[in-house]
Amino acid sequence: MASAPAQKTFTVGTRSSKLALLQTDLVVNELRKAYPDYKFEVLSKETAGDKNTTIAFREFTTKNLWTEELEELLIAGKVDFIVHSLKDVPTLIPAECALGPMMKRADRRDVLVMKKGLPAQTLADLAPGSVVGTSSIRRTAQLARQYSHLKVINMRGNIGTRLAKLDAEDSPYTCIILAAAGLLRLDLGDRISQYLDSENGGMLYAVGQGALGIEIRKDDKVMYDMLSNIGDEETTLECLAERNLLRILEGGCSAPLGVETEWVQASDGSKKLRFKAIIVSVDGTESTEVEIDGAVDSPKSAEAFGETVAKALVADGAGKILEAIQESKKSA
Ligand SMILES: NCc1[nH]cc(CCC(=O)O)c1CC(=O)O
Numbered sequence: 424m425a426s427a428p429a430q431k432t433f434t435v436g437t438r439s440s441k442l443a444l445l446q447t448d449l450v451v452n453e454l455r456k457a458y459p460d461y462k463f464e465v466l467s468k469e470t471a472g473d474k475n476t477t478i479a480f481r482e483f484t485t486k487n488l489w490t491e492e493l494e495e496l497l498i499a500g501k502v503d504f505i506v507h508s509l510k511d512v513p514t515l516i517p518a519e520c521a522l523g524p525m526m527k528r529a530d531r532r533d534v535l536v537m538k539k540g541l542p543a544q545t546l547a548d549l550a551p552g553s554v555v556g557t558s559s560i561r562r563t564a565q566l567a568r569q570y571s572h573l574k575v576i577n578m579r580g581n582i583g584t585r586l587a588k589l590d591a592e593d594s595p596y597t598c599i600i601l602a603a604a605g606l607l608r609l610d611l612g613d614r615i616s617q618y619l620d621s622e623n624g625g626m627l628y629a630v631g632q633g634a635l636g637i638e639i640r641k642d643d644k645v646m647y648d649m650l651s652n653i654g655d656e657e658t659t660l661e662c663l664a665e666r667n668l669l670r671i672l673e674g675g676c677s678a679p680l681g682v683e684t685e686w687v688q689a690s691d692g693s694k695k696l697r698f699k700a701i702i703v704s705v706d707g708t709e710s711t712e713v714e715i716d717g718a719v720d721s722p723k724s725a726e727a728f729g730e731t732v733a734k735a736l737v738a739d740g741a742g743k744i745l746e747a748i749q750e751s752k753k754s755a
Contacts, residue, residue, distance in 0.1 A: 430645065432462040436493040436502035439467040440581045442605050446635055447506040449608075453526065453653040466502055468492060472511075473581070487513050490638070494520055497640060504646055505638040509631035509662060510602070512638065514670035521641040524654030525662055530603040531633035533562065533626050535617040537598045539590040543616040544598070546570050546624050553597035556589060560705060562600050564679035565626050567707025582609060600626075604633035620683060627681025627701050630665040634658055657686055660725040661696060664717070667729030668700060672736065678745060679703050687716065695719070698732050702741040705748060711741040 433454075437447040444467060451463045472488035487494070489511045496502045498519045512522065535546060547570070555566060556578030563575045576595055578585055582605050589596045598616070606612060619626035639646040661684040672678045683699040695716040703710040713735045717728035 430503075431460070432464060433503045433646075434464045434466050434501070436496050436505040437465060437467050438473055438489065438493070438507075439469050440473060442582060442609060443467070443506070443508075445608055446508065450506050450526065450635060450637060450653075454649060457652050458649060466496070468496070490516070494638065497638060500640075503639070503643070504650075507636040507638060508605075509634040509636035509666075510629050512631070512636040514666055514673065516638065519641055520638050521647075523637045523639045523647055523650035524656075525634055525637065525659040526653055527655035528634040528658040528662070530607060530618075531628050532603045533600050533619040533628055533632075534603045534606065534615045535598055535619065535624070536586070536589065536601055536606070536614045537616045538594065538596060541597065545617045546573070546619070546626075549573060549597060554595050556585065556596040556599040559600075559629070560679045561629055561681055561703075562626070564703035564705050564707055564710075565681055565701070566600075567705070568703050568710055569625050569707070571707065582606065582611070586611070586614070602628070602632050621699055627683045627699060630669040630680065630682055631662050634662050660719050660722065661686075663722050663725040664696060664698065664719060664729040664732070667726040668698075668733045668736075669729075671730055671733035672702070672741065672745060679705060679748070689716065693718065696725075696728060698728065700732055700736055702736055702744050704744045705751075709740075709744050711736055711739045711744065713739060 435447055435451060437443045447465055454463055470489050470492050490507060490513065493505045494517050497505055537544060551572040552574060554574045554576050556576055557563060558577050558579045566573055566575055578588055578599060582601060585599055588594060589599050606614060617624060621627060637650055665682050665684060669678060669680060672680060679702060681701045685697045687695050687697045689695045696719040697716050699714045701710055701712045713732060715732055715735060717731060719725045719728050
């Protein structure tokens with residue numbers, strides 16, 4: 424157990440969506456177990472990202488849609504930590520803030536969800552012309568690459584909103600792709616028609632997907648130590664590696680990047696992080712993939728490994744794909 428903090432009450436900031444509140448409870452419950460004498464209070468806030476559900480995510484100009492307002496509260500000392508979906512935390516956060524040690528990651532895969540009433544199917548057996556709802560450039564590009572028989576129509580909103588849009592009788596959608604973690608946390612696992620990964624459906628997930636990002640003030644050693652006590656080292660290291668890959672590649676744009684990380688036993692008995700990554704052009708016609716095993720045993724080596732993977736992708740041609748995307752954004 425870490426040294427007892429002098430402070431007795433901690434305030435946690437969160438978005439006010441059902442999933443965000445549920446995720447915050449997961450963290451607070453663990454903290455209460457580890458620190459039964461302290462009080463944890465929740466301060467929830469509807470962010471700009473929650474309020475605007477019509478514009479495609481990638482068309483926003485401010486990047487910190489989900490995080491900025493909560494970070495202001497953190498910096499001002501009005502909250503002591505923020506619970507985010509790690510996937511929604513930009514790779515660059517304010518200098519006064521830092522991500523703490525991460526709790527064990529939930530299921531990191533994407534899943535296919537069929538419109539209510541349709542039989543369970545896989546991406547491969549969907550009829551030509553079937554419509555997939557997603558606003559993710561990563562999902563769109565990977566679908567175009569492997570499933571050119573499918574059509575993508577933009578869809579935004581929180582999970583409940585997306586399911587409602589899918590299921591509406593007059594909806595144009597056949598199915599949607601969502602993160603397993605959110606659905607499972609909301610107890611909607613019965614909607615899952617296919618789990619997707621490199622072996623199943625060939626779809627890689629988003630950096631940080633399925634993990635929670637707990638943001639603290641950079642100088643807050645007490646909070647950092649408390650989070651270490653409920654943290655999971657493998658999750659923290661793999662997520663730091665994934666995030667550093669994204670940070671290096673994105674250069675200010677949301678990269679059509681899919682990843683998959685897994686801990687494997689090397690032949691010499693040592694533990695390695697196996698990192699698969701793919702960059703796909705938006706129309707799916709070009710792609711670059713790598714798979715590398717790396718020795719990762721500290722935050723520093725995790726970030727260095729993320730950089731190694733980024734360089735390998737760029738060496739294999741990912742740079743050209745990313746530049747083309749940047750160019751098309753400028754002219755749009
Ligand atoms: N971009 C929205 C978002 N941010 C976090 C999750 C839930 C899954 C997670 O925690 O990774 C989702 C929904 C989704 O992509 O289906």
